[in-house]
Amino acid sequence: MSNVATLPKRSLVDSMAAKYDMEPTAFVNAIKATVIKGECSNEQFAAFLMVAKEYDLNPLTKEIYAFPDRGGITPIVSIDGWMNLINSHPQFDGMEFTDTTGEDGKLYSVECRMFRKDRARPVSVIEYMSECSRPTEPWKKWPNRMLRHKSAIQCARYAFGFSGIIEPDEYERMVDVSPRPSMADRLPGARQADSGFSSANVEAEIATATVSEATDPAPAETTIEHQSESAELSLVPPEGSADAEEGPAQSPRVGLSSDDRELLRLYADELNGERADYAIEEVRTRFWKGKGLEKGSALATAAGAITDAHRKRVTGDISIDECAQRCREATR
Numbered sequence: 001m002s003n004v005a006t007l008p009k010r011s012l013v014d015s016m017a018a019k020y021d022m023e024p025t026a027f028v029n030a031i032k033a034t035v036i037k038g039e040c041s042n043e044q045f046a047a048f049l050m051v052a053k054e055y056d057l058n059p060l061t062k063e064i065y066a067f068p069d070r071g072g073i074t075p076i077v078s079i080d081g082w083m084n085l086i087n088s089h090p091q092f093d094g095m096e097f098t099d100t101t102g103e104d105g106k107l108y109s110v111e112c113r114m115f116r117k118d119r120a121r122p123v124s125v126i127e128y129m130s131e132c133s134r135p136t137e138p139w140k141k142w143p144n145r146m147l148r149h150k151s152a153i154q155c156a157r158y159a160f161g162f163s164g165i166i167e168p169d170e171y172e173r174m175v176d177v178s179p180r181p182s183m184a185d186r187l188p189g190a191r192q193a194d195s196g197f198s199s200a201n202v203e204a205e206i207a208t209a210t211v212s213e214a215t216d217p218a219p220a221e222t223t224i225e226h227q228s229e230s231a232e233l234s235l236v237p238p239e240g241s242a243d244a245e246e247g248p249a250q251s252p253r254v255g256l257s258s259d260d261r262e263l264l265r266l267y268a269d270e271l272n273g274e275r276a277d278y279a280i281e282e283v284r285t286r287f288w289k290g291k292g293l294e295k296g297s298a299l300a301t302a303a304g305a306i307t308d309a310h311r312k313r314v315t316g317d318i319s320i321d322e323c324a325q326r327c328r329e330a331t332r
Contacts, residue, residue: 012049020060035059038068051075051164055085067171074174077165079149086156091116095155097148106276107144112151114159125155130279135272136172143275255298263291264302264331271310280310305330 010018017027032040036048048059048066052075057064063081066073077085086092093115102108107129113122127150133139139146146169153167166174256264270283284307293300309326312318318326 012046012053016049016053020058031059035062035065036073037066038073040066040068040073044073048073048075055081055162055165056088057081057084064165069174074171075165076168076171078168079153082149082153082156082167085162086114086152086160089160091118091160093117095152096122097151099144102276104277107147110144110147110151112148112155114152114155116159123155123159125151125158127151127154129276130274130282132169133273133275133279134169134173135275138169139275256302260299260302261331264299264306267303268306268310268327268331271306274310275314277311277314280307280314302330 011024013024013028017024020027022030028045031049032045036045040048051057052059052064055064055077057077059065061080062078063084064075064077066075068074086095095112095114098111098113099107100109100111109126109128111124111126113124115122127147129143129147132147132150133143149167150169156162267287270287271280274280274283284303288303293303306327309318309323309330313320313323
């Protein structure tokens with residue numbers, strides 16, 4: 001019979017707490033209070049600790065932290081954590097960056113080349129400003145640094161196969177992006193909104209809304225007049241109706257179908273996140289390719305007005321609000 005005692009296996013919490021010279025209870029409380037945002041179950045907490053242990057990242061120095069995500073939690077690794085992962089990998093043999101600028105002198109892309117000791121050729125990744133830039137404070141203040149971080153992190157994934165973790169900017173994009181109906185789904189609604197308008201319908205709606213005030217003729221008359229003026233400003237008659245024919249000939253809506261207006265709104269949405277003139281041109285070329293945009297048409301004129309507004313926005317000639325106003329005018 002063996003006299004060697006079998007030591008009980010330490011739990012994950014115990015082993016990680018010991019690594020940082022902390023009591024298990026104090027360690028758990030510290031992590032939940034400072035590293036994991038929101039409520040999490042014991043199972044989710046254990047999963048987070050397993051990822052931190054797997055990659056040898058310190059949650060107490062915010063190399064790794066977590067946010068709730070669809071009933072679970074998502075491990076997020078900060079740039080300090082990513083640099084720790086890269087530099088501590090036994091096969092890491094250095095990395096290089098190459099910046100490319102556009103004709104306007106602004107940063108266009110960053111290439112990261114990462115070298116491994118066991119490979120003859122480096123792994124190379126290029127990240128583009130037009131694809132990565134977002135209207136957030138870090139991207140506004142430090143766009144070049146943020147793009148360099150993006151290229152290094154993506155290159156590290158290819159070079160070393162890091163998985164199951166994301167960086168903060170990726171998490172923010174996941175939170176910000178919600179499912180958007182396709183244009184095929186959105187256009188029928190736009191057509192219905194336009195084709196369903198008639199002056200008779202508006203008058204009937206106004207009469208219904210003001211019938212409760214029939215005992216007071218003067219206020220009712222004032223309300224009807226006010227609402228009629230609002231309806232004139234906000235509702236658009238369908239093309240070919242009597243109301244449309246009486247409208248001013250210079251209206252930017254003349255010659256634009258409901259499909260055209262929806263396409264222009266989508267185009268303006270595409271341009272909203274761009275911060276450089278070259279990026280505006282890239283979006284313009286990509287968006288209208290194959291869409292049959294005829295020079296001199298009402299659609300081309302409106303698209304040109306939207307493009308011009310965003311170019312002036314990124315160069316600082318007009319404010320964001322002024323740009324938005326011009327885009328709204330072009331899509332009316």
